[in-house]
Amino acid sequence: MSLPAAWSKCWASQTSKPTLWDASAGWISRGDLARRTKAAAGRLFGAGLRKGDRIILSAAASVDLVVAHVAALRLGLIVVPVNGAYQQGELAHIVGDAEPRAAVVDNPQWVRWLAELAPEILVASPRLDLDDAAAPSLDQLSSRDPALLGYTSGTTGVPKGAVLTHGNLLAGAESVRIAWRWTPDDRLVLALPLFHMHGLGVGLHGTLLTGASAVLLDGFSASAVLDAAEAHDATLFFGVPTMYTRLAQSHRVSELSRLRLCVAGSAALPADLHRRLGEAADVRVLERYGMTETIMLVSNPYDGERRAGTVGFPLPGVELRLAPDSGEVLVRGPNVFAGYWRRPEATEEAFDEDGWFRTGDLGEFDEEGYLRLRGRAKELVISGGLNVYPREVEDALRSHSGVDDVAITGTPDEEWGELVTAWVVPVAGNTPKLEDLRSHLDGVCAPFKHPRLLHLIDELPRNALGKAQKHLLG
Ligand code: MLC
Ligand code: AMP
Numbered sequence: 001m002s003l004p005a006a007w008s009k010c011w012a013s014q015t016s017k018p019t020l021w022d023a024s025a026g027w028i029s030r031g032d033l034a035r036r037t038k039a040a041a042g043r044l045f046g047a048g049l050r051k052g053d054r055i056i057l058s059a060a061a062s063v064d065l066v067v068a069h070v071a072a073l074r075l076g077l078i079v080v081p082v083n084g085a086y087q088q089g090e091l092a093h094i095v096g097d098a099e100p101r102a103a104v105v106d107n108p109q110w111v112r113w114l115a116e117l118a119p120e121i122l123v124a125s126p127r128l129d130l131d132d133a134a135a136p137s138l139d140q141l142s143s144r145d146p147a148l149l150g151y152t153s154g155t156t157g158v159p160k161g162a163v164l165t166h167g168n169l170l171a172g173a174e175s176v177r178i179a180w181r182w183t184p185d186d187r188l189v190l191a192l193p194l195f196h197m198h199g200l201g202v203g204l205h206g207t208l209l210t211g212a213s214a215v216l217l218d219g220f221s222a223s224a225v226l227d228a229a230e231a232h233d234a235t236l237f238f239g240v241p242t243m244y245t246r247l248a249q250s251h252r253v254s255e256l257s258r259l260r261l262c263v264a265g266s267a268a269l270p271a272d273l274h275r276r277l278g279e280a281a282d283v284r285v286l287e288r289y290g291m292t293e294t295i296m297l298v299s300n301p302y303d304g305e306r307r308a309g310t311v312g313f314p315l316p317g318v319e320l321r322l323a324p325d326s327g328e329v330l331v332r333g334p335n336v337f338a339g340y341w342r343r344p345e346a347t348e349e350a351f352d353e354d355g356w357f358r359t360g361d362l363g364e365f366d367e368e369g370y371l372r373l374r375g376r377a378k379e380l381v382i383s384g385g386l387n388v389y390p391r392e393v394e395d396a397l398r399s400h401s402g403v404d405d406v407a408i409t410g411t412p413d414e415e416w417g418e419l420v421t422a423w424v425v426p427v428a429g430n431t432p433k434l435e436d437l438r439s440h441l442d443g444v445c446a447p448f449k450h451p452r453l454l455h456l457i458d459e460l461p462r463n464a465l466g467k468a469q470k471h472l473l474g
Contacts (some may be wrong), residue, residue: 001167002141003205004074008034010184010211017184019207021232022216025063030211033070038135040071046133051076051141054149056084059106060218061194063125066204068104069194071128073147073166074138080149080161081195084384085446088113090159095121098149098161098341104128149341150197150292153380153389161341162293163202167444171334172295173205175315178235179299180261180286184211188236189228189259191217191243198266198385201295203238210416222250235260239274240385241269244285245415248276256281261302265290265311267417268373274308287311289373289449291359293337293350294318297329298371310370320368320371321356322363328377329363330356340347379470381410381418387447388420390470394442398420400440402432405460407468411453422451423473425459 014030028036049055055077059065072079080098082091084107091110095117102122103114114123124130147169149161176182188207190201207214215228220243228234237259239247244264247253256262257278265288277283288299289311297320300312314320319332336357339347351357360378363371381388390408397406405425410418422437433442434454441450461472 001143001170002073002139002145003147003208004070004139004141005086006170007070007208008139010208011043014211017211017213019211019213020063020066020216021214022061022063024217027213028063033067036067037070037074038138039132040067040128041075041138042133042135043128043130044071044075044077044102047130049075049077049102049122052078052100052146054078054080054100056080056082056094056098056100056103056105058084058086058110058195059104059116059126060084061190061192061199062126062218062242062243063216065104065127065194066127066216068124068126069204070208073136076141076145078146079151080151081200082151083193083195083446084110086446087443087446088117089444090446092117094151094161095158097159099150115231141166141242143170144338146338148201150337152292152387153392157346159389160343163338163341164293164295165338168295168335168337169201169205171317172201172211172290173209174319175298175335176202176206176288176299177210178316179302180263181302181450182206182210182212182236186210186236186260187213187232187234188212188238189217189225189232189234190238191220191225191228192238192240196266196385197290197292197295198238198240202265202290209428220246222247223252226250226252226255229255229258234258236263237261238263238265240264240266241273241417242267242384242415244273244277248273250281253277254282256283260281261286263288265296267382269308270414271308274306288315289361289371294331294333294357294359295335297331297335297359300370307366307368307370310366310372312370314371322365323352323358326377327362327364327374328362329359329371329373331359332356379440381408381420383410383416383418383420383448385417386448393420393422393445393449393451396441396444397424397437400432400437402427402430402436407460407470407473408451409470409473411474416452419452421447421453421455423455423457423460426456431456 011034
């Protein structure tokens, strides 16, 4: 089945039931969503978009953005969600690779960049300010049709588009619907961006599949989340660990206990934070583990102990094992993506000979079978739930006149999980400061990728093959 086919089953009944809220639209009902997405699909069709065309979606969370997303899927377009903090070069890579025919964006700078990069692309705001036109017959899709290109660097190399089919995304949403006892009466406070798997594939798609409702916030603050939970009688909150750190610092933290379930993921939730939230708010946060390529994989149990420092057990439908030599987490299942967009070699490398997807994460099972992630085989820094690929930042810093050699690592940090850290061998007589490096990256890399710490060193430790041995830094 396709996502719209599954969702429209809900829309066909209880049409006046509230489904989505944002600050400007207020509540819209199931019936409104069905009507508005049909009208929006008509406008996209009238503008010449056809099944299989790619459409970039990048904007703050809103009902309009959800309508554009659902309309695109109903028409069979392939949605390419992109982080709005990306700079021109980062956007150019995705535009060149995905070859989108349209982009729905709310950043005026992006409108200019897109006009320069690819003037043939149709650019619209999330309101889809296009001419009205009749929609063709919608929702004519199979589970194998691609629905999303999720850009990620995977375990190595440049960002590539993970092709997620309708079937993958349905399996991903269905597994957490079952595991977390999601029901139509649930109401999610959704303060995550809709351009990553956590907010989009779990928060939004789970809500639509279940026929539940969600309060969309266009950014995160502890008070906005707690206000929304109270004002709308919410039952669920999903967040990255940085959000939970900030909630734990709020004097209102005990208000989290009004929620039925708080889920954390996208980066490791420190065991100590898990305990503190338990004590301060009587909340047993449920930690789970996922990836762009696989949607959700592993979750602590809804019933039973939610064990701090672990991610729990494989979700329904997910097969998981550890590679005997390295302990790398390997997975299989209907949730696992169809391959990287136009990159057969990268796709082949990502799977072993028996079709298991290599996650690049290292794990071990504790005595009761809870999975503990104990590191990564891939080079990756996760800051505030956002992935930073060291190679990309290193390459951009090498062109600084004061940088002779550089390595990027992550330094553990209570608020951000990891802080992007630069280890620089300076050019004699031209030692750069942290601010110099950061401004060198302005306009090149999104701000969340900029180093927050700088260490000056005489040389980088390298192995016999010349590869930097980052584990020896620090
Ligand atoms: C913002 N900044 C960050 C940052 N987010 N810096 C490092 N890491 C981040 N994640 C920068 C801003 O550019 C700004 O820089 C400064 O921090 C202050 O911004 P802020 O107002 O404090 O940040 P805020 O808007 O509060 O954002 C923090 C955040 C956000 C945690 C709410 O980063 C966020 O929404 N993260 C969630 C990302 C996510 O959805 N991940 C899921 C990936 S899917 P300056 O220089 O201008 O001051 C996935 C799969 C899975 O991983 O398993 O889920
Ligand atoms: P992304 O490529 O953005 O989807 O990020 C996926 C990566 O985030 C995974 O491969 C893990 O390294 C990491 N991740 C997700 N959830 C968790 C978690 N609960 N604990 C530790 N790491 C996590």
